[in-house]
Amino acid sequence: MVLVFLTFNILAFGATTSTQVPMLEAPVMVVSAGQSPGALQFSVVAKMAKLPHTFEKLLRAEDFDPTKYKTLVLVVGASSKGLGAAGIDFEAEVKRVVALAEKAKAHKIPIVICHLEGATRRGPMSDRILDALAAYASIFMVKTSSDEDGKFKSLSEEFKVPLLYFQKTSDLKNIIQEHFVY
Amino acid sequence: MKRLLLFFSIICAVTAFAAFFQPDVRPGYGVTDIGWLSDYFPPLRGTNLDTPVFYMDSGVEGPTFLLMGGTHPREIASMVAATIFVENVVVKKGRVIVIPYANKSAASIPDTFGKVPHFIPVKSRSGPRFLVYGDRRTDPKDQGMPDPEKFVHPSGFELEDGAEARNLNRQYPGVPEGNPTQQLAYAIIQLIKAEKVNFNLDMHESGTPEEYVDESGNIKKGGRLAFTLVCNPAALEIGAMALLMLEDQGITFNLEESNPEFRGLSHLEIYNATGCLSFLSETPNPGQDPWRKHVDVINDPKYPLKLRVGMQLELIRCLIEAYNMYTGEAIQIEGLPSFQDLMEKDVGSFLN
Numbered sequence A: 001m002v003l004v005f006l007t008f009n010i011l012a013f014g015a016t017t018s019t020q021v022p023m024l025e026a027p028v029m030v031v032s033a034g035q036s037p038g039a040l041q042f043s044v045v046a047k048m049a050k051l052p053h054t055f056e057k058l059l060r061a062e063d064f065d066p067t068k069y070k071t072l073v074l075v076v077g078a079s080s081k082g083l084g085a086a087g088i089d090f091e092a093e094v095k096r097v098v099a100l101a102e103k104a105k106a107h108k109i110p111i112v113i114c115h116l117e118g119a120t121r122r123g124p125m126s127d128r129i130l131d132a133l134a135a136y137a138s139i140f141m142v143k144t145s146s147d148e149d150g151k152f153k154s155l156s157e158e159f160k161v162p163l164l165y166f167q168k169t170s171d172l173k174n175i176i177q178e179h180f181v182y
Numbered sequence B: 001m002k003r004l005l006l007f008f009s010i011i012c013a014v015t016a017f018a019a020f021f022q023p024d025v026r027p028g029y030g031v032t033d034i035g036w037l038s039d040y041f042p043p044l045r046g047t048n049l050d051t052p053v054f055y056m057d058s059g060v061e062g063p064t065f066l067l068m069g070g071t072h073p074r075e076i077a078s079m080v081a082a083t084i085f086v087e088n089v090v091v092k093k094g095r096v097i098v099i100p101y102a103n104k105s106a107a108s109i110p111d112t113f114g115k116v117p118h119f120i121p122v123k124s125r126s127g128p129r130f131l132v133y134g135d136r137r138t139d140p141k142d143q144g145m146p147d148p149e150k151f152v153h154p155s156g157f158e159l160e161d162g163a164e165a166r167n168l169n170r171q172y173p174g175v176p177e178g179n180p181t182q183q184l185a186y187a188i189i190q191l192i193k194a195e196k197v198n199f200n201l202d203m204h205e206s207g208t209p210e211e212y213v214d215e216s217g218n219i220k221k222g223g224r225l226a227f228t229l230v231c232n233p234a235a236l237e238i239g240a241m242a243l244l245m246l247e248d249q250g251i252t253f254n255l256e257e258s259n260p261e262f263r264g265l266s267h268l269e270i271y272n273a274t275g276c277l278s279f280l281s282e283t284p285n286p287g288q289d290p291w292r293k294h295v296d297v298i299n300d301p302k303y304p305l306k307l308r309v310g311m312q313l314e315l316i317r318c319l320i321e322a323y324n325m326y327t328g329e330a331i332q333i334e335g336l337p338s339f340q341d342l343m344e345k346d347v348g349s350f351l352n
Helices: A002-013 A038-048 A080-086 A090-106 A124-136 A151-158 A169-179 B002-019 B076-088 B162-166 B180-194 B233-248 B266-274 B305-327 B339-345
Strands: A028-033 A053-055 A071-076 A111-115 A139-143 A163-166 B033-036 B052-057 B064-068 B090-093 B095-099 B119-124 B127-132 B199-206 B228-231 B254-257 B277-284 B332-334
Touching (some): A028 A038, A028 A090, A038 A071, A038 A111, A038 A169, A038 B233, A038 B254, A071 A090, A071 A124, A090 A111, A111 A124, A124 A151, A139 A151, A139 A169, A163 A169, A169 B233, B052 B090, B064 B180, B180 B266, B199 B266, B199 B305, B233 B254, B233 B277, B233 B305, B266 B277, B277 B305, B305 B339
Parallel strands (some): A028 A053, A071 A111, B199 B277, B228 B254
Antiparallel strands (some): B033 B052, B090 B332, B228 B277
């Protein structure tokens, strides 16, 4: 019976590392880290899950009000097109998201690092952002195809932070419903 | 002398045939009217760039969706998907307008890669039929002028390859007094404005993502464009919803946003010129991999045409559903074959 239950959980919500998964609270601030459309996709799924959240793809630390939000979600995915459209260069983008993570950490706000655009959105730029943010993560939420090289698994083990996998982007809805209190 | 005259007659006949290429589209019961793109821009009339427009009107009030194939006629899945739509779908609410061969001139000449025949036989519901595999750009004869050294979009955006002056998907929003390809783009914009089109999909194909070994023995990555839906920034949320639905059917596409600095592309310029929410899809065509020596664009073992057309059709369905969900308005269609239908029965089973 236990085996059936565990199998169901893995299929439905993805495998996790053994580190205890924290419960996360709403309202949630969702921010892009790299300006790919991934953060918007997270926001669309969050809407489907009816998660109270705000989506600000270019939020700066000075504009982040830590009294209003109980979780910060940083969706990693670097896009040259997106950076160009936002009028921000890559180095400034890395500084922006690290400053945001610093502020959230200083106010003890849990940080979700999410990657949901698969292997094609993994590359030197995305990985640079990921490496800069990994130390701030309270939890990783990662699409299985985003971790073909095991990078997220290694970071999860290195920083002793739980890692939740999901197969399809829409499966993220189950993870949100399971791990956020709202 | 008689032989010489006969020779010239044959040459003239062949040239005339090429200049008056007409796509083979056999409308189904859902088609309520057929017109020409020149109805929206008369200078196109009588040229090889004028192209048929199929109207599928439910008669019930609702939004209008424009579906385009054949912007680049070597991207064969786009034309086949649009043709299957015209030959099978009935619109029950709202209206769909289909241009299966957006650049008919480019369809009238063979692909300049030279690896795929211009006309490919398939077995359809009514017997033998030919699919067209054309070129990427307008026939130079129809353009009527040499390519410039560099392509310059009216916005000032430049590309090194002057032949891009004949690429429809670099010309939007078009120029009424411009060259024929600029006029073609302008005519499409006029149609969108006149028909108050709410959203559109411009279907494309690109090289496959397969890794390959180059002439120096280096492993190279394949194309990154395939399996992508590119959205105007204003349409991004609908695109994201459509791809979630598509993934539930087991098909994963990447979401991309228009690059505002790369001018002339349909997904950027159509919305900016008309307010019509604009999308562009890309499926993987082995015929566009420059490294392949032998190509079978119909029965490739990994990327057969049925797979690519099935993905385009499923994406159309998801896009319509996402648009309906997002706006609260509704287009309803019946008879669109599913991805599974295509995989099980193949393309010819859905062609009249």
